Amino acid sequence: MAETATVRPLPAGEVENWDYEADVVVVGFGIAGVCAAIEAAHSGADVLVLERTGGWGGAAAMSGGFIYLGGGTALQQKLGFEDTAENMEAFLTAALGPGVDKAKIHDYCHNSVEHFDWLVAHGVPFKEEFWGEPGYEPPADQGLMYSGGENAAPFKDLVPPAPRGHLAWTKDKKLGEKGGGYMLMEPLAAKADELGVRHEYDVRLRRLIVDDSGRVVGVAATRYGKPVQVRARRGVVLATGSFAYNHEMVLRFAPKIAGRPTATVEEHDGIGIQVAQALGADLAHMDATEVALVVDPQLVARGILVNGHGQRFVTEDTYAGRMGQAVLQDQDNKAYLVIDELALEEAMETQSSLSFLRVAPTWVAETVAELESDMGLPERTLQSTIDLYNHHAQQGSDPFLHKKSEWVKPIRTPLGAYDLRGYTGGFTLGGLRTDLDSRVLHVSGDPIPGLYAAGRVTSGICAGGYASGCSLGDGSFYGRRAGVSAAKQL
């Protein structure tokens, strides 16, 4: 068989010496990897983490640090929010679909309180403060926030809303120095160290090592180009992240996001997906993407978002990721924010975690007709949209898209518009198909012996939609499961 590429499995019989050995070998030291390592160690396994870069962290440490948790976590309760696992499940099923893995969502929601407690017990702090304004992340270190559009149309009338974005506390760090993602990873990495988890850095996954029975028994890697062979006595956990930085894979599976990867790291090259595919692993939801619209939600809520035809298409007070998906997936990545001068001034006074508020509008005009013309929209299109919006706004409502009345005010003049075509980006959500024990499933439906995976190398709780905190959420949750499952295999 031709061997021009390296993702094919390496037969264990061809391995002459093992450079390292452990019961459980975890590949990738981001959120899924660290949680797998901790739980495997708790289960009595000798654990080795292989990390491609020079340290722990992965995309998690660079992220905002939201974990999507609910069903009545201690933090939700202390801050006075009622929530149930059933409501969380109903919301996620509606918001992350269509096509969600129902068993995974059920499992995730009904074990969410325990998962919160586990994080706290493992040193992850959450500040007892709620942030209720629209935003990507809290402006400071508030610990709880709506992060998926729960309190906006169409969900607010379907399921009792509860905030579920739990943000790891930066605590004694200076604000802005380290984000919530770092504060999530730091205590977990310290805990792994305390439990005796070993790590090898600068080691890059190339192939899986498989014995005659088809069982995964190790990892073939390289360090500075030289081969490193690692034996896994019980199991291998893939926690190598998404394929957002593999341009060819993105073109083949999620072309709408091609050329605009964000909120991830370039180590996210899909290798973990490919080495498992080479063993017949199944995939799921390879087209699904998180898409951020990197514009301050405080600004968007006060204006109207229109597409390339000057039409409104998404309620402006919802989760910004929901707006981003609507723009990129349904509106051909064309969107403009129209806002009047008074609303803009009002937005400038708010607190924000983004610097977008300092950007001036692309166009400013004295009248709607002038703005419409400057924007290159056909005559009367924007005028028609604003007339309709204002007609309803005068009655304080938005029967069209159901923006909450607190944000509904007629658009006045003078006004301006932002061209948002360069402001979308994101990462991929599809990947290996796994079961509730984080076992990687073969296309036959059976688990592949010895192989586990979690985090964005897998298809997790998200199918089409997204809510901030779902990736750190299912990554940490199913990372733990992967560690437990792998350690059990004797």
Place this chain on the structure above:
Amino acid sequence: MAETATVRPLPAGEVENWDYEADVVVVGFGIAGVCAAIEAAHSGADVLVLERTGGWGGAAAMSGGFIYLGGGTALQQKLGFEDTAENMEAFLTAALGPGVDKAKIHDYCHNSVEHFDWLVAHGVPFKEEFWGEPGYEPPADQGLMYSGGENAAPFKDLVPPAPRGHLAWTKDKKLGEKGGGYMLMEPLAAKADELGVRHEYDVRLRRLIVDDSGRVVGVAATRYGKPVQVRARRGVVLATGSFAYNHEMVLRFAPKIAGRPTATVEEHDGIGIQVAQALGADLAHMDATEVALVVDPQLVARGILVNGHGQRFVTEDTYAGRMGQAVLQDQDNKAYLVIDELALEEAMETQSSLSFLRVAPTWVAETVAELESDMGLPERTLQSTIDLYNHHAQQGSDPFLHKKSEWVKPIRTPLGAYDLRGYTGGFTLGGLRTDLDSRVLHVSGDPIPGLYAAGRVTSGICAGGYASGCSLGDGSFYGRRAGVSAAKQL
């Protein structure tokens, strides 16, 4: 290794007797399979086709029979249409994207004239008559038609339009008795027979048979539940169709189309994709779907199509498949056709291949306000859309979506609307990744020795978009390639 499912490869060493043998074994007797069989036979191979049903035909024989061809075919030339391979390539790249396989589209377009001639030489007739009205298919047996929105916005101003939907001629058959798809398959099946191609019916693919080197050397199948083992001395061609009828796969890869498969046959269960995945085959564009809006285009062009908010979103004189994709993918499968009484009467006088014209509107009303209210749309939304449309229509133009002026007339009263929410359906376009020689590619990028595929079991020339005739087009084209490639392997 657990063997609860049957898609895993069967080692050749475990085969005790071969029930059948051939140089090239083709699995599936639809368009891709018959073309593979013919070319393999032409190349001197002894060919056996395995078909799951009781006869040749597949989805192709049930289809309308369009083949998307161009670049100056003999039929295009005789009917006075200029076309070039470059224009065809530019159109398909724009209309079938984003993320198209550029090499495949280039190859397909530059060999399209030869492919037309090959079909004619193999007995497929095309009537020298052009049908220029909007429609799914010609009302009678006309041989050429626009089938992808080439002459509508936004493409008509990007690339010189040419009709490329070539329809196999029903000729001496009674109209309505047999469609173009049947007339495409019948002569090709006869030609295969003439060339000595053998076939076995009622034989269902279960697994691929693989030798120690990883080469595919046969097919493990069943007939009425009993095992049938077939040896392929040179190669196996998978031509088993899409996964549109595998509900679990649809939920995992293309959930928007879940529950609405059409224009395909229930044999399209994805088995061909799965047996190759089990060998490490790569996939592409698993979310892509053809979506038909099964409403007469003669009617749609004369009205306005609005979404669940009463907004227009796609030009109403384009290819109906393009409208269908817009409705299902971007508009949450909600669409209404608003048309006035006079336009409806005019449409009723036209010729059509669909019976939709005999369906009465869901709602009729004397005024727009009344219709809007009956449809449950928020006050003034539809009114606002119609006011804007009529404002421009009075000037004979549609600067908003660029419907051609011949279809642009103000919407008058009385008027009505059709609820089109039940009128979308389609099939899946994603599948195995193959190269220009129809070799199935392993995730490493190398071909899997002995394995070839064509038709909807593969990802062909379509990524996100569609044009009628692309599936019979790339299925027949790359079916031929598969036959040639497989026969060459000695």
